[in-house]
Amino acid sequence: MANTITATSGSDISLGLTWKQPSGSPVDISDYTATMLFGGDELTSRFTYDMTDPTNGVMRVLIEGTTPIDIGVYRFRIQITNSVGSSIASQEIVLRVI
DSSP states (O other), X not given: OOEEEEEOTTSOEXXXXXXXXXXXXXXXXXXXXXXXXXXXXXHHTTEEEEEEEGGGTEEXXXXXXXXXXXXXXXXXXXXXXXXXXXXXXXXXXXXXXX
């Protein structure tokens, strides 16, 4: 099931993600980098992130929207990858820009 976010064109978009093991315990993401998958040029060129509490699996994703994002619906995932190449992808995120 996708998570849906609604944003106004011209606004920055910030969302928090927490990465967890199937058991519910946090994934330590200290050694991970993040990329946006399937966002297209409209979103991926605006994507930045911050590992806000990496030992507890918490990061913040920012999509810069000061230069307005075209109105529409965008679907993407966030993927994190560690230094040995293991990766985890989020569930689909749906961004509705109005």
